[in-house]
Amino acid sequence: MIMITRKLFQEDVYKKDCISTIAEVHGTGTREDPFLLVLDETVFFPEGGGQPCDLGTIENVPVVNVFEKDGVIFHGLQPLHILEKTDSNSQKNDWKPGDKVSCNLDWKRRFSHMQRHCGEHILSGIFFSECGGVNRGFHMGSDYMTIDIDVQEITWEAAERIEMLTNEAIWANLPVSVRYFDNPSEAEHLPLRKALAIDEDISIVCVGDESNPADCVACCGTHPNTSGQVGLLKILKLENYKGMTRVYFKAGEEALEDYRNKHRILTDLNLKYSSDDNNLLDKIRAQDEKNKEIRQELYLMKNTLxxxxxxxxxxxxxxxxxxxxxxxxxxxxxxxxxxxxxxxxxxxxxxxxxxxxxxxxxxxxxxxxxxxxxxxxxxxxxxxxxxxxxxxxxxxxxxxxxxxxxxxxxxxxxxxxxxxxxxxxxxxxxxxxxxxxxxxxxxxxxxxxxxxxxx
Ligand SMILES: [Zn+2]
CATH class of the missing domain: 3.10.310.30 (Diaminopimelate Epimerase; Chain A, domain 1)
Incomplete structure (x- = not known):
């Protein structure tokens, strides 16, 4: 019998745990052949659409990777030799089909992915509406994200204007809807940013009203139900990439983390240069000038010596x-x-x-x-x-x-x-x-x- 895992994250993206029944057990728990569990239903989002997979635990055993194959979601468990070293309470090697197991998401990680992913939608949608640039590539790294907009040159001023419009769309707290369609013709009436590349199981994400959305595109990822939950989006830099513009940015909690880190660095620098945010650069330039003179003096004295x-x-x-x-x-x-x-x-x-x-x-x-x-x-x-x-x-x-x-x-x-x-x-x-x-x-x-x- 071919079984398809029921995706609870599609029904309620805020569901953080569930009791599932094991459908299949693969592997022996070793490093080379770790346990892979198939469940009847799951809260774990598998890797997909540029979004990394969820992590968490099943019966307190860490879930280290989750992936989907032909509608079946596999939950990879921490190998036994690592479990033995860390926490013997979570050691488990008697997984059996039919057993009920308790699944818990690493919610902080998931919510951060939802914030970042949704931020990427809005930014891509606004690049599209403001300069006609289509997002041709998305990368969600562990510390920043990038999108590749197929416009050769985007000025920093234009990027800052788009960044502001993106944040305005976030602060407007627009509804984020996900609709599922069986075939492309049903979705054709929507104002899609990109042509559909799949024929079935289509999910369309729309930020804002469908008549004038901040973004509307096919996507299988997880998103918060309002744009306000993204909180903040900041563009970090622009780079030429294969005739396109690669945009580096951060969103949600990671943007706050970035602000905290930069604030800490600035505070240290201000202390060092007896300055404030407004005159720090002047103080650094003055110090550089002084250093240059000292180096020149030192050079002459050393040569004499x-x-x-x-x-x-x-x-x-x-x-x-x-x-x-x-x-x-x-x-x-x-x-x-x-x-x-x-x-x-x-x-x-x-x-x-x-x-x-x-x-x-x-x-x-x-x-x-x-x-x-x-x-x-x-x-x-x-x-x-x-x-x-x-x-x-x-x-x-x-x-x-x-x-x-x-x-x-x-x-x-x-x-x-x-x-x-x-x-x-x-x-x-x-x-x-x-x-x-x-x-x-x-x-x-x-x-x-x-x-x-x-x-
Ligand atoms: Zn998405």
Whole structure:
């Protein structure tokens, strides 16, 4: 026998619970094969028409999805392994056809869907009557809705006017009627926004009087019986979408939630900027200007400090080479050149090592001459630069041939929990603590200094 589930939500959309008789039991309750109950009648709306399904409980067992197939509504239950973890009282695995079960809707969720869905009707109806745009796609997401209106360009001003007309239709508290027809010809006299796409079991939703409705269209969803219950509708943004306009909006309780959230953010910002809603933007702009000046000042000061750091190193270790524009490094006692800086970031240190090696690089002709023995540039080893940013626990290594910086990091930094890498000329390593960093520097001092004989 083919059975059709009686849809109680079509008879009374406000019915929140019912006692139903189990008609069929499918599944075994496992994760892969959860119980699916077919009931003789149900308050649960299955997914359809862009509206998500209802949730709730059957005999206190959570209903996790509801869908319809050929007029039969299936109620998917929470699998047993999850029930065992959460609430043993609601565990049930002896569903039998003929048993009576108590069904309860998650009414807050359902009513929110009704508000949002009805809001979408009115907004689509008014887009249609005001600019001839037909809604070609509807999406009801968990935190906003979209409709795709087949008009290429809608200005924000036009959208705001339509939003106002929509809210006026909501506040007019118009009746929302649903009428059922067996075939399309019976419904043809209605002022439909869209041509009928189905041949039987037609339900037509009309917001307001049929002679001049805010909306009139075929729909299988659930709607409140007056438009006033939508409460509020707010358009969030417009977007071009495949030659149409995608309209993002919220309605009902979710619009209030959105207002609350935005109000909370504004309140926090006003506190932070000692402002009110009216002068907040001015205060933010003024702060931005100030920040810009500070950044510029900081940039100039940092550059001066970096130049100073470079010349300090050269004054100490740079010596004139054979060519007048060139400098090379004299040997240090150990072949290492270690400097610590409390105020520089690692990236600043890279700029400094670049400046050092670039000036050095102008003597590449002499370095090429010395490629056979790179350790003899300037008479002795070209030093290994070891620059340390103590504020970031980061070390920058730089060399121009005598050392492989990437290898020095790769082989040893991990011993002190350092992370990083690089190439032969330049590498960096970041350490979790100052102590780790200092251990690594001590290691480099011992491992990479020149042997006594070469000093
Ligand atoms: Zn609808």
């Amino acid at each position: 970096k130049d100073k750091a470079v010349s300090e190193i050269f004054n100490e270790y740079g010596i004139a080479a054979a060519e007048p524009t060139t400098k090379v490094f004299s040997v240090t006692e150990t072949g290492l050149l270690i400097r610590e800086y409390p105020y520089f970031h690692a990236n600043d240190l890279i700029t400094i090592t670049k400046a050092l090696t670039e000036i050095y690089g102008s003597s590449t002709s002499s370095s090429k001459r010395n490629t056979a023995k790179t350790s003899d540039i300037g008479g002795k080893n070209y030093p290994l630069f070891v620059l340390v940013s103590t504020r970031e626990n980061t070390i920058i290594l730089a060399s121009n041939g005598a050392h492989d910086c990437g290898k020095i990091v790769k082989d040893n930094a991990h011993i002190w929990r350092g992370k990083g890498g690089g190439n032969a000329n330049s590498a960096r390593a970041l350490f979790p603590t100052r102590e780790d960093l200092e251990c690594y520097v001590t290691f480099i001092k011992q491992a990479y200094r020149l042997p006594e004989a070469e000093r």
